[in-house]
Amino acid sequence: MSRKRSIALLAMMLLVLAPAARGSGFLIYEHGAAAMAMAGAFTSLAKDPSALWHNPAGLAFLEGTQIMGGATFILPSGSVEFPDYPGSPSYDQVHKIFYPPNFYISHQLSNKTVIGLGVTSPYGLGIEWPEPETFPWRYLGTKSDMITFCINPAVAYKLTDRFSLGLGVSFIYSKLTQSITRYMMMGEAGLDVPADVDVDGTAFGFNAGLLYKGNGYRVGLNYRSRFTLDYKGTVSLDIPVYETPFAGTGETSFNFPDLVTLGVSFDLSKKLVWAVDFHYFFWSSYDSYTFHFEVPDLALTEDLIVPTLWKDSYIARTGLEYMATDRLALRAGFAFDKSPQPASTMDTSLPDADRTTLTCGFGYKLGRLTLDFAYQFENFHERTSERPDIFQATFKTQAHLFGIDLGYKF
Numbered sequence: 001m002s003r004k005r006s007i008a009l010l011a012m013m014l015l016v017l018a019p020a021a022r023g024s025g026f027l028i029y030e031h032g033a034a035a036m037a038m039a040g041a042f043t044s045l046a047k048d049p050s051a052l053w054h055n056p057a058g059l060a061f062l063e064g065t066q067i068m069g070g071a072t073f074i075l076p077s078g079s080v081e082f083p084d085y086p087g088s089p090s091y092d093q094v095h096k097i098f099y100p101p102n103f104y105i106s107h108q109l110s111n112k113t114v115i116g117l118g119v120t121s122p123y124g125l126g127i128e129w130p131e132p133e134t135f136p137w138r139y140l141g142t143k144s145d146m147i148t149f150c151i152n153p154a155v156a157y158k159l160t161d162r163f164s165l166g167l168g169v170s171f172i173y174s175k176l177t178q179s180i181t182r183y184m185m186m187g188e189a190g191l192d193v194p195a196d197v198d199v200d201g202t203a204f205g206f207n208a209g210l211l212y213k214g215n216g217y218r219v220g221l222n223y224r225s226r227f228t229l230d231y232k233g234t235v236s237l238d239i240p241v242y243e244t245p246f247a248g249t250g251e252t253s254f255n256f257p258d259l260v261t262l263g264v265s266f267d268l269s270k271k272l273v274w275a276v277d278f279h280y281f282f283w284s285s286y287d288s289y290t291f292h293f294e295v296p297d298l299a300l301t302e303d304l305i306v307p308t309l310w311k312d313s314y315i316a317r318t319g320l321e322y323m324a325t326d327r328l329a330l331r332a333g334f335a336f337d338k339s340p341q342p343a344s345t346m347d348t349s350l351p352d353a354d355r356t357t358l359t360c361g362f363g364y365k366l367g368r369l370t371l372d373f374a375y376q377f378e379n380f381h382e383r384t385s386e387r388p389d390i391f392q393a394t395f396k397t398q399a400h401l402f403g404i405d406l407g408y409k410f
Contacts, residue, residue, distance in 0.1 A: 026146070026350060027259075027281070029315075030072040031102045031120045033372035033403035037361025038319025039333025041275040043263025044220035045321075046211060048370075048407060049104035052118030052154055055222040055263070056166025057211035059114040059156035062106045063409075069103040070372075070405030078380075078397035080129075080351070085136045085391055094128040102405070112158040123148040123174065123256070129348055132181060133192065137348045137393060143179035144349040148172060152207065166209045174229050175200040178349070184239070191240050199233030199250060216267040224259040226285055235293055248295035255289070257312075258282040271324075277317040283310040283340035313340035319359070329363040331374070343386035351395035353383040361403070368409045376401035 032050030035042035042050070046058020049068040075097055081090040100121035108114045126145035129135050135142055154168025178197040183190055205227035211220045230253045238245040258281075265275035288307045294300065319333030335357040341350065361374035380397035 026123055028072075028074075028100055028122055028124055030074075030100075030374075030376065030401060030403055031118075031122070032068070032104075033070060033072075033361060033374040033405040034329075034331070034363050036072065036376060036401070036403040037331035037333065037359050037363075037372070037374035038275060038321060039317045039335040039357055039359045039376075040315075041263065041265075041277040041317040041319035041333055041335075043209075043222050043261045043277050044211065044218040044265040045263075045273070045275055046209075046220060048372075049106045049116060049118070050102065050405075051156075051166075052104050052106070052116050052152055052168065053102075053120055053122075055209040055211055055220045055261075056116070056154040056168050056207055057156055057164045057209035057220065057222075059106050059116050059154060059166055060112070060158045060164035060211070061213075062114055062116075063108055065105070065107045065410040066407060067103075067105045067410075068370075068405055068407035069101070070403065071099045071101045072401055072403040074098040074100070074399060074401050076127075076397065076399040078127075078351070078395060080137075080348070080396075081394045082136045082391065083394065089136065091129055091131070091135065094130055096126065096128065098124070098126070100124055113155065115155045116153070118150075118152040118154070118168075120150045120152065121148055122150050122172075127349055132179070132194075135348075137390070138181040138192070139183060140347045140390070141178060141180045141349045144177070146174065146176045148174040154207070156209075162213045164211050166207075166211075168207045170205045170207065170227075172203045172205060172227060172229065173200070174202075174231070176231060193240070194238045196236045196238075197233070197250060198236075199231035199252070201229045201231035201253075203227040203229045203256075205256075218263075218265045220261075220263040222259075222261040222263070226258045226282065227256050229254050229256065235295070237295070246295055246297050248293055248298075248300075250291060250293040252289055252291040255285040257285050271322055273321045275319050275321070277315075279315040279317070281313050281315075281340065284312050286310045286340075307345070309342050309345050310340045311342065313338045327365045331359075331361045331363070333357075333359040335359075343383065344388065346383070346385040346387065346393075346395070348393075351383070351385075351393075351397065353380040353395065353397065355380045370405075370407040370409075372403075372405045372407070374401075374403035376403070 042054040046055040051058030106116035128143040132142035156166035232251040235248040263277040317335040341352040378399040
């Protein structure tokens with residue numbers, strides 16, 4: 001195999017990794033502990049500054065100036081077994097903790113108009129597998145990390161005392177790093193070649209929402225637009241027979257999906273509220289992507305098209321909130337998340353699967369100060385890949401999430 005052809009194949013394998021994260025596909029939805037404790041069923045409630053994420057129309061009902069900030073601490077764990085590989089080995093993920101932050105501020109301009117600003121990290125996380133030199137799927141990747149930051153100003157307006165609408169725009173920044181190994185023929189000898197990708201990019205999007213408050217019930221609708229992240233950065237190939245790595249440049253674009261959410265909530269009593277949300281994700285926009293790379297020292301330039309074949313998916317959420325006292329709220333919830341990723345394109349950077357989620361938490365008010373805490377357990381259904389190009393792997397994944405937010409009303 002020629003050197004150029006080997007490098008081209010290596011670059012193609014780098015692209016297979018894609019963003020490695022958790023959520024529907026690679027979405028993180030936990031951006032407010034009160035909502036998180038109700039399994040995210042918050043579209044029709046949107047009663048704190050995290051409305052900027054869950055439904056901007058809810059801002060219209062917030063009084064004065066309010067700030068809120070915190071983080072979600074995510075502790076994933078997982079394993080993979082290779083039944084078709086000699087010895088049927090199994091591996092556990094390297095333990096990591098992720099902590100996407102959130103910050104919100106809202107300000108009431110008038111009885112009808114409220115403005116706000118939210119900062120969230122809606123796509124991200126990562127994964128790392130041990131023993132990268134011998135890991136059976138090392139040619140599909142051994143380490144991936146992705147972070148995003150979304151800056152989202154919005155405005156909400158009350159059309160009536162019961163009905164409001166909200167509109168916002170978003171600036172998104174993302175950074176993606178990947179590590180992979182490629183088996184390459186150099187003359188008559190075969191070598192494992194470590195490779196690294198380090199790229200970043202920006203995009204713009206918008207969100208909009210509607211909220212109606214009836215007698216004992218509420219209805220909310222939230223929309224977040226699709227956007228395209230254009231990544232640019234470097235590619236490094238560390239060929240063992242050479243003293244220094246080969247440096248190159250790479251660029252690609254990922255299409256992120258539209259998100260539509262319908263939420264309803266009901267007052268079952270003066271103290272008990274029941275909420276239900278249904279999310280629909282247009283992940284079919286992420287069906288493939290093209291990677292352009294150049295390695296000047298090898299006189300190599302190429303465009304590669306990588307199919308991902310994702311499908312539209314959904315999440316169903318339901319949650320309860322019980323006001324135990326005027327200050328203390330107790331919350332719990334359940335969600336089912338349908339994976340958009342087909343088994344035929346699973347890899348070690350994003351072994352996605354259908355999942356079920358259980359949540360609980362509380363909120364406490366002390367004067368103008370509020371404290372919200374949430375715990376979430378996610379169980380990914382066991383899933384075996386169906387890749388046509390390599391031996392198969394069975395993945396098991398779980399995650400524990402802890403959310404905390406502090407708020408203050410001026």
